[in-house]
Amino acid sequence: MRRLEGRVAIVTGGGGGIGAAVARRLVAEGARVAIADLIEDSARRAAEPLGDMALAVQFDAAAPESVKALVERTVAHFGRLDILHNNAAMTDPVLQAQDTTAIDIPIEVWNTTMSINVTGYLLGCKYALPYMISAGAGSIINTASGSGVMGDLARIAYGSSKGAIIALTKYVATQYGQQGIRCNAIAPGVILTPALEATAPGLKEIIKRHVLTNRFGTPDDIAALVAFLASDESGYITGESIGINGGSLAHQPHYADLAAAMAGA
Template sequence: MNRFENKVAIVTGGASGIGAAVCRRIVAEGGKVAVADVSGDRAEVLAKELGPAGFAVQFDAAEASSIEKMVEATVQHFGRLDVLHNNAADVSAPIQMGDTTAVDIDIAIWDRVMQVNLRGYLLGCKYAIPHIIRSGGGSIVNTASGAGARGDLVRIAYGVSKGAIYTLTKYVAAQYAHQGVRCNAVAPGLVMTPALEGSPPGMMEILKRHTLLEFGKPEDIAALVTFLASGEAAYITGQVYGIDGGLLMHNPMHADLKDYMEQAAAAHAAA
């Protein structure tokens, strides 16, 4: 397929994980992509791998001027913009360790998460949409999270920021549909990244018990992102798609009930 032939995309947080998988998929389908990341070195490595279709941009998702320059540099380099994938997030260890509960969180941690995860997405839309309109229309895909659709014991700032992305997506879709800009979001569940692999002992086993399918791979998320960004999704806007292996669709007691029924069946068979 060449769904992105003659199309240009920006992928923020594009140098690793889901973002890198999206970049590779877009280029494999004929597109050109700006690999935008806080790590310029990592962005350069991936852009070199992608060849002439890749362009590395170092940027800071917490700074409005940096986001604006990222968009302008991409348009100057490739001549147009058709797709924005807002995917950057601050998942550094100090932020994750400090993102706790409503009472205990340091407000500086809260502000930093909102600045990068939410304000950064808004600014991406702000600066990208005029260029997308000039190119004849296109697509924005935001990375939300299942954490935005449920409560949890920790990471209150992350969850609230991702929940707000659900609403941001709908507002952007409503405001720019008539100018040819679609906006959707994906809400990944557990994806095999270095962060997940580095979970404390026993944590992955707990998470696995409540996931109906295997843990996802970055390529699984990239498949949905690129579908929503492509012309195949031309009649879809303002939607948030869960892609979590069934984590949030079942009875919250599913894993325990499954064990109970299996034990009961085994006891009945032995009787």
């Protein structure tokens, strides 16, 4: 399907597992894409196979001037901006390991997580919206997480940041809907990326018990949803947070225990 012919997109965190898959899919649907990442090499690696349809841009989501420059460079290079996929997230493994509980988390870890994951998404909207509004249309897709709607034993800053993204999404949708802007969030469950497999190898088996589909999600599953939300086919959807998690939030909390007990009976 080529639903995005002639459109221009920015994908932040585009050097990573999900962002790179989204960039590939948007290009396959006809869009030209700025692949933006903190790590210049990963952005370049993701952009290279896409030729002239992609532009690699190094930027820091937490730095306002850097986000502004990303948007301006994209418009200067491709001539317009129709789609913003805010997808970058704080990935520093040392800081991630300290993102623990309300009592134990160092406040610097909280602040850094919020500045990349939440302020970074606001900045993307702040600088992209004027271009979209003057064109009369735009679609913003923010990557939240299932962690933004449920508590967990660790990662209080990550989960809180993802909850804030869901609220930010509704505010942007509300404030600019009349000007042709749609803004939606996606809330992935466990998606098998190299980053996830490296940081939490044992988690996979535990989570598998709660996934209703007979497989885990992949970056291409996310890319398909983002492409739909970017396209006119989702023209009546805005302000939503859409779970993409193999049904892991659809069942009773005791589902996995009951299934195991029934299997043993």
